[in-house]
Amino acid sequence: MHYGWSRALGAAGLSLAIATLSAVSAQTASASQASASGISASFTSGGVRTIITPVAPVMGGTVSAKYKRSADSGVYQKTLLLAAGSTPVPALTVTAKNFHSHVEGIFGVDTLSSEGDGTALGLDLSLQLYPPVPGPVPQPFLHITATKLKETGSFNEIAPGFATVAAGAEVTGLSISGSLLHGETLQYSGSPRENKVLFKSPTMTITLNHEITSELISCRPKCVVTPVAISASGIEITLTNADVNGRKVSGQIDIATGAAGSEL
Numbered sequence: 001m002h003y004g005w006s007r008a009l010g011a012a013g014l015s016l017a018i019a020t021l022s023a024v025s026a027q028t029a030s031a032s033q034a035s036a037s038g039i040s041a042s043f044t045s046g047g048v049r050t051i052i053t054p055v056a057p058v059m060g061g062t063v064s065a066k067y068k069r070s071a072d073s074g075v076y077q078k079t080l081l082l083a084a085g086s087t088p089v090p091a092l093t094v095t096a097k098n099f100h101s102h103v104e105g106i107f108g109v110d111t112l113s114s115e116g117d118g119t120a121l122g123l124d125l126s127l128q129l130y131p132p133v134p135g136p137v138p139q140p141f142l143h144i145t146a147t148k149l150k151e152t153g154s155f156n157e158i159a160p161g162f163a164t165v166a167a168g169a170e171v172t173g174l175s176i177s178g179s180l181l182h183g184e185t186l187q188y189s190g191s192p193r194e195n196k197v198l199f200k201s202p203t204m205t206i207t208l209n210h211e212i213t214s215e216l217i218s219c220r221p222k223c224v225v226t227p228v229a230i231s232a233s234g235i236e237i238t239l240t241n242a243d244v245n246g247r248k249v250s251g252q253i254d255i256a257t258g259a260a261g262s263e264l
Helices: none
Strands: 002-010 013-022 030-043 047-050 058-062 067-072 076-083 090-094 098-107 112-130 141-160 162-177 187-192 196-200 204-219 224-245 247-261
Touching: 002 058, 002 141, 013 196, 030 076, 030 141, 030 224, 047 058, 058 098, 090 247, 098 141, 112 224, 141 224, 162 204, 162 224, 162 247, 187 196
Parallel strands: 030 112, 141 247
Antiparallel strands: 002 013, 002 204, 030 047, 030 058, 030 098, 030 247, 067 098, 076 090, 090 112, 098 112, 112 141, 112 247, 141 162, 162 187, 196 204, 204 224, 224 247
């Protein structure tokens, strides 16, 4: 009997979500898969949903050969309006020198491995009003700059049932400020531990090296847990009914993402 789940380890502990249930016996993984992107985001405000689709996305998967692929956005600039109606409205503005994504993998007789990594260079992101208005309204509500953000997710299997997953982040020159942080200015450079919560309030959570691992439990009859995939972001920002000049905004931003596994 095989059970599949995903888990996210955070400062508050371990959360488990049952994802699949299958009675099919899996002797070997079917593919060596990986994906990566520079940034993606989704929001809801006043019943309006807006998104930034993954930038510089790249994917790879094989059952019989090596693969190695990459993509670059080049200089990137985008302003995403998060609500409809009379202006000014909440908006997310993103600029970057480059978003770089890379995947590679191999499939051999006794080896299955894959890796995906996403990188953001020269990032400047702000949540503000559009068009900008003069006066006492606090702007920006959130402002993030970074020289470099990189996240790598990897998967390795040396024999059926013997697999490992790992993820790691590299952060250089990260600075976060804005009225949603209640006057705080956060700075960080280094290699954060998994799911490092940099800031948490009822309306916003900022996590570095955010990781989610998918696992398979096999019981025949002894139960064994085997990791099958990992998905990670260099930084993840979650908004929950954040007050942006009287409008409630919820959503998620993932910057520098990488995923790898036998199945994604």
